[in-house]
Amino acid sequence: MSSPSRIKRISAPELAARKGGDPIVVLTAYTAPTARILDNHVDCLLVGDSLGMVVYGLETTLAVSVDMMINHGAAVVRGAQHACVIVDMPFASYQESPELAYRNAARIMCETGCDGIKLEGGVAMAGTVEFLARRGIPVMGHVGLMPQSVHAYGGFRIQGKDTAAARQIIDDARAVTDAGAFSLVVEGVMEPVAREITAVVPVPTIGIGASPACDGQVLVTEDLVGMFDGFTPKFVRRYAEFGRDLGAAAAAYADDVRARRFPAPEQCFGAPKADGAEVRQLKS
Ligand code: KIV
Numbered sequence: 001m002s003s004p005s006r007i008k009r010i011s012a013p014e015l016a017a018r019k020g021g022d023p024i025v026v027l028t029a030y031t032a033p034t035a036r037i038l039d040n041h042v043d044c045l046l047v048g049d050s051l052g053m054v055v056y057g058l059e060t061t062l063a064v065s066v067d068m069m070i071n072h073g074a075a076v077v078r079g080a081q082h083a084c085v086i087v088d089m090p091f092a093s094y095q096e097s098p099e100l101a102y103r104n105a106a107r108i109m110c111e112t113g114c115d116g117i118k119l120e121g122g123v124a125m126a127g128t129v130e131f132l133a134r135r136g137i138p139v140m141g142h143v144g145l146m147p148q149s150v151h152a153y154g155g156f157r158i159q160g161k162d163t164a165a166a167r168q169i170i171d172d173a174r175a176v177t178d179a180g181a182f183s184l185v186v187e188g189v190m191e192p193v194a195r196e197i198t199a200v201v202p203v204p205t206i207g208i209g210a211s212p213a214c215d216g217q218v219l220v221t222e223d224l225v226g227m228f229d230g231f232t233p234k235f236v237r238r239y240a241e242f243g244r245d246l247g248a249a250a251a252a253y254a255d256d257v258r259a260r261r262f263p264a265p266e267q268c269f270g271a272p273k274a275d276g277a278e279v280r281q282l283k284s
Pocket of ligand 1: 028046047048049050051088185187208218219220
């Protein structure tokens with residue numbers, strides 16, 4: 001029998017217990033190297049279906065498949081030793097029925113080794129959240145702006161601007177958390193809506209474009225470091241300019257190759273140095 005894993009990541013119940021405490025820090029990750037770099041700095045790594053747009057260059061998240069989520073989810077789990085890893089359920093993998101949701105959620109849990117799944121939806125998805133939660137699948141909810149409904153909204157738009165819309169989002173939040181979600185992403189809503197949801201639900205709210213009223217914050221890592229040039233929403237703060245730096249590095253490399261400055265003797269095996277000596281003796 002194999003021995004239990006020595007890796008001790010934050011579990012979904014541990015994250016849930018942080019309601020009202022120190023702010024919860026969440027970033028997206030889609031690959032093992034990124035997960036390894038972020039792991040010690042965050043409480044939770046979200047393998048978001050935003051990868052469809054950020055990594056695959058799709059216009060929306062709708063074409064993301066369960067297999068794509070499993071491949072990226074497994075990579076992130078391999079890179080994470082500390083943070084709770086949550087994997088998004090993609091469009092059409094759960095909306096049809098609780099049974100379909102269970103089959104796909106179970107696949108994602110088994111084949112990635114992640115700590116829970118996330119799905120979008122409010123009152124309409126509460127029955128599905130309950131079905132999964134009662135069967136041992138930790139569910140992170142997602143209300144407000146739900147990118148998988150982009151066509152129903154007619155674009156990516158801030159939600160909850162009038163009283164009726166705000167009330168609906170608050171009802172959605174209550175329904176999903178009453179159904180057993182262990183935490184709740186609140187995306188793209190007006191500040192008073194996020195404030196009220198955070199006050200009325202018993203689990204941590206994780207905001208994205210939802211004000212500091214939430215119990216935690218999530219951003220897409222590529223937005224944070226300037227690696228996604230699709231568009232930059234108002235709620236993003238840039239902490240680095242990796243996209244600009246990568247372009248500059250590629251330009252410098254291209255110049256060096258074209259001018260025969262790269263590779264230099266230090267990057268070669270057995271090439272003569274400037275003084276005529278060999279950089280490295282080849283074995284005969
Ligand atoms: O897909 C994603 O990355 C998300 C977060 C932005 C919350 O759902």
